[in-house]
Amino acid sequence: MAGRVLSERRGATLVLTLDNPARGNALDGDMLAALATAADDVAGDRDLRAVVLTAGGERAFCTGADIGAWGSLDPVAFGRQWIGDGHRLFDRLAALPVPLIGALNGATFGGGLELAAVCDVRIAAPHALFALPETGLGVTAGWSGLQRLGRLVPQALLREMALTGARLTAARLEAVGFLNAVAEDPLAHALAIAQRCAGLAPRAVEATRLVLNAAAGEGREAAIDGLAGMMVAMTEDSRAGREAFAAKRPPRFTGD
Incomplete structure (x- = not known):
């Protein structure tokens, strides 16, 4: 798939891989567009039973929105286009007709954490770190991440992340229930869950x-x-x- 998102069908499971490891799999316009196309494909595929979302490399799942894609936008374009496009995409992913399983193979920051929050099930590598660094860049989390995370993690923890930019470990987020599991091979673990989904009505x-x-x-x-x-x-x-x-x-x- 164009736009640095790879698509691979494994039986009744579709594996989507963010594939720009040199930039920490940061989200740019092409990647957002490719994910939107994938969402359309999933919605039209009656034989699909689950989607697994992961990323290339071992360092990062997604380090957020690529500042090169939005840093030069004026305030109106930033709000209407960049924030709007991300909102629409994440809402579409949340509304997929099949379970969305995140295999978080590394750093999950900013927009990457917001993307993980859209998933139904989240499996992370032991070395994965999680953060909301937006206030350190002079912006706020813009793709409904604070709202979704507010339903998934305790308020005290969310405020620590959002207001201080703290980087939290996978073990800590598993302890509060945001992560379903921490696994050495998060993709294999996610695929096993997808296989269980495939056997259901x-x-x-x-x-x-x-x-x-x-x-x-x-x-x-x-x-x-x-x-x-x-x-x-x-x-x-x-x-x-x-x-x-x-x-x-x-x-x-x-x-x-």
Whole structure:
């Protein structure tokens, strides 16, 4: 896939790899666009059961937004384009119809930590560090990271990270429940979880993810509409309505 994001299908699992290790897999415009394309592909693939998100190299999962991509933007472009593009992408990833599993193979800073917060399950390497360094750069976390992290880690810990730029270890974030596990090979661990997902009923998993997201305040309106739509679309009345429309006659509803 263009834009320094590699895509590899492994059975019913799609592995997406951020592939710019020379720059700590920092997110730039091309990478955001490639992830958006991947999200579209996932949404249209009925045979897919899980997505694993990881990165190239061993030093970093993602060190945040590439300052070269946004550092020269004027305030209006920064807010409307850069922040807006990231928001839309992260919301799309959060709304995927399949579980998103993060294999965090190294430093996970700033926008990288916000990206990790979108995942349903997070596995980290023992040497991985986590930080929100934005205030040291004169900006704030801009891709809903503080809101999502506020639902995933204790407030005291989040404030330490956001207000001081502290770098926290994988062990500390596993202890508070942000990480599901710390593993020497986070990708292998993530793939094993994806394999378990593949053995479950796909529409039940999709509906469960919608409900979990709604309970956490993630896309509540879309979740309600989506669940209602799926339920009604399975009824005989829905079929009768579509057939009547195609035949240009009044529908005959039975309540089934």
